[in-house]
Amino acid sequence: AQSVTQLGSHVSVSEGALVLLRCNYSSSVPPYLFWYVQYPNQGLQLLLKYTTGATLVKGINGFEAEFKKSETSFHLTKPSAHMSDAAEYFCAVGGGTSYGKLTFGQGTILTVHP
Amino acid sequence: DAGVIQSPRHEVTEMGQEVTLRCKPISGHDYLFWYRQTMMRGLELLIYFNNNVPIDDSGMPEDRFSAKMPNASFSTLKIQPSEPRDSAVYFCASSFGQGAWEGYTFGSGTRLTVV
Numbered sequence: 001a002q003s004v005t006q007l008g009s010h011v012s013v014s015e016g017a018l019v020l021l022r023c024n025y026s027s028s029v030p031p032y033l034f035w036y037v038q039y040p041n042q043g044l045q046l047l048l049k050y051t052t053g054a055t056l057v058k059g060i061n062g063f064e065a066e067f068k069k070s071e072t073s074f075h076l077t078k079p080s081a082h083m084s085d086a087a088e089y090f091c092a093v094g095g096g097t098s099y100g101k102l103t104f105g106q107g108t109i110l111t112v113h114p
Numbered sequence: 115d116a117g118v119i120q121s122p123r124h125e126v127t128e129m130g131q132e133v134t135l136r137c138k139p140i141s142g143h144d145y146l147f148w149y150r151q152t153m154m155r156g157l158e159l160l161i162y163f164n165n166n167v168p169i170d171d172s173g174m175p176e177d178r179f180s181a182k183m184p185n186a187s188f189s190t191l192k193i194q195p196s197e198p199r200d201s202a203v204y205f206c207a208s209s210f211g212q213g214a215w216e217g218y219t220f221g222s223g224t225r226l227t228v229v
Contacts (some may be wrong), residue, residue: 006192042222043221045220049217101170104156105156106156
C-alpha cells in the first residue's frame with residue numbers, strides 16, 4: 001500500500017517569501033510522485049511530477065520539488081511567493097501495483113499575505 | 115482539447131432522489147477516475163476504469179453508488195437514493211497510458227448538495 005502525509009494543513013507566507021510545502025510518502029516500490037494545485041471552485045491541476053531520472057523537478061509557475069529517497073520526501077518549493085499562488089496543494093503517489101491509481105495527501109492550504 | 119468535461123456543475127436535490135453525474139474524458143485517454151472531495155475526508159477515489167472496464171471500485175461507499183462507462187467518451191456516476199451525507203464535490207479525471215505515470219487531468223467538478 002502507498003500513503004502520503006502532508007505536514008501542515010495550512011501554511012501562511014508573505015508575498016516574496018520562500019514557499020515550502022512538505023510531503024512525505026510511503027511506498028514499497030519505486031514511487032511516482034506528483035504535486036497538484038487546486039484554486040477555489042476548480043479542479044486539480046498538475047504542477048509537476050517525478051517518475052524517473054533527475055530528482056529535482058521543475059513545474060509550472062516557478063515551483064519545483066526534489067525527490068529524496070533517503071528521506072522519503074518530495075517537498076514543494078518556490079523561491080518567491082506571489083499572491084496568485086494562494087490555493088490548496090496536494091501531493092500524490094503512485095507506482096508499482098497501483099495500476100494507474102494515485103493516492104493523494106490531505107492537502108495544504110497556502111495563504112499569501114501582502 | 116476542451117479538457118475533461120463534467121456536468122452539471124452544480125446539483126441540488128432532495129433526499130431520496132436519484133442523481134446522475136456525467137463525465138466526458140479527454141479523447142484518447144484510456145483511464146478514467148471518479149473522486150469525491152469533502153472537507154472532512156479530503157479526496158477519495160471512488161472507482162476507476164481502464165479501457166471502459168471498471169478496475170477498482172473498492173472506494174464506492176455503498177450500493178447506492180454505481181458507475182458506468184459505456185464507451186471511451188462517456189461515464190456516469192449515479193447515486194440512488196441520495197442522502198445528505200452524499201453532499202460533496204465529485205471530480206472526474208482521465209489519463210493516458212499507465213495513469214499514475216502520466217498524471218491525471220481533472221474536470222472542474224460537480225458540486226452536489228442533497229437537502
